[in-house]
Amino acid sequence: MKEIELKLQGKIKRLTNKTFKFDERVKDGWFSAVYFLKTREIVQKYRPNYIVTMQFFQKDHAVLCGTDEVIALVQTFADDPSGLEIYSLKDGDQIEPFETVLTITGPYQNFGYLEGLIDGILARRTSVATNVYNVVKAAGISGTQKPIIFMGDRDDHFTQQAGDGYAAYVGGSTAQATHAMNEWWGRKGMGTMPHALIQLFDGDIIAACKAYQETFPEDELSALIDYNNDVITDALRVAREFGEDLKTVRLDTSRTMIDQYFLRNQHLLGTFDPRGVNPELIFALRKTLDDEGFNHVKILVTGGFDEKRILEFEKKKAPVDMYGVGRSLLKINIGFTGDNVLLNGQPQAKAGRRYRPNPRLEKVELQ
Structure with a gap:
């Protein structure tokens, strides 16, 4: 080379x-x-x-x-x-x-x-760059610009990460998943925990978060809450355990699954698609956190997001604070x-x- x-x-x-x-x-x-x-x-x-x-x-x-x-x-x-x-x-x-x-x-x-x-x-x-620009634009139509995290590492050959990360930066994304994606513009990658970490602690999200916090005490604590397909229950568990130390919760529910919240509240079903991460689930999560005084906890959503889906969330004013987007940005x-x-x-x-x-x-x- x-x-x-x-x-x-x-x-x-x-x-x-x-x-x-x-x-x-x-x-x-x-x-x-x-x-x-x-x-x-x-x-x-x-x-x-x-x-x-x-x-x-x-x-x-x-x-x-x-x-x-x-x-x-x-x-x-x-x-x-x-x-x-x-x-x-x-x-x-x-x-x-x-x-x-x-x-x-x-x-x-x-x-x-x-x-x-x-x-x-x-x-x-x-x-x-254009795909990212359009997604960033969609994430700001409500009047508040929501950050876009570029998470394209698993959707293309790894040798493309530096150039793609730079193009994403040009398009308006200032947070990238890997160090390579930041190589051309001078930052380091950002990220917290994958499902694998929770799996290695036998599905115990509290234990996984404690291990993360003890290993990376300088990081802001962000908990992945969909491992057990019960995001509201697990979000409250983590928030009650870590209080002010918990800064973000992330939802990555599969589009083939319906969260336990809706299975417990079936009277809510019938007027929307309950699969995966959806605006109604985000509204319920935000309300539950706020009702217990955890207003400071931000909500990050990932998993199959693109410009059209973000527009849907923003038009409904879903209380999302950040979007993580990958595959759709690499078309x-x-x-x-x-x-x-x-x-x-x-x-x-x-x-x-x-x-x-x-x-x-x-x-x-x-x-």
Whole structure:
């Protein structure tokens, strides 16, 4: 693996604070579509002095991410990168459909084989950033912005965690589940207890919480309360045991299960879906905690949350304090396209495509 520290000059402000790590086989074209490699050979033979402008765009309203990474890629693997002319928007910029986000001008054979890699970086990072942005927006419609914890570690290959965590940060999530997810922007991962910890204490949530508190006394105590599928009973048990030391309770009830609270109060059933974590369960939990004086305890919900589900909770004003979201944030639903649109400074592009100047682009100087 090769490391390159991104050094940008001019107006572009770098958001990441770490070096990028690239596989050295990029230089050999290992990750490039073969037709780009063949085109490079042909151009070197027949059109070595021709200058092209390649522009990149996508087709949605989105939050752009990946530009720093792309610029580092070009700086690392393009031939004579200082001879290229690059204009770019910044990570975190909100972009319109078909808006040009990046242009690269220079001899095609010096950088053209990187086109697919650039598309892929922008597609993944922008998709994650936009997904997170939309979820964060949904979690704030009630007037109070609820934090979003990025919990995508179990939903994708672990090698993607650093870039995905950075994209989530760009989208508005400032709490991540692993240290790797924080690598590019300078924090450590956060988290408390999984179901496995309670299982190892024979299902005794009190014993598990005591062990956690004794081992990590500097941490705020957050109890996972759905292990026994009786969140209100277990929340009260933990709150009565730990009092002011208990800061948060987390619900992660499976969508295939109905909490014991509803089985004890079947007169409540019939007007809503009682499975999993649902607003009615949150209302009951909040009321029970408040009635016993545990107003300080916050409620964190996890398990299958996405933008639509969070909107449902927020529209009903469910008393959730934080959302933990994973899989839905990693859907790659934004694709980028790179097109050669100028040849030696003159319009030349396939039918339906044209050079789209964008005054928002800022010049990047590579070293």
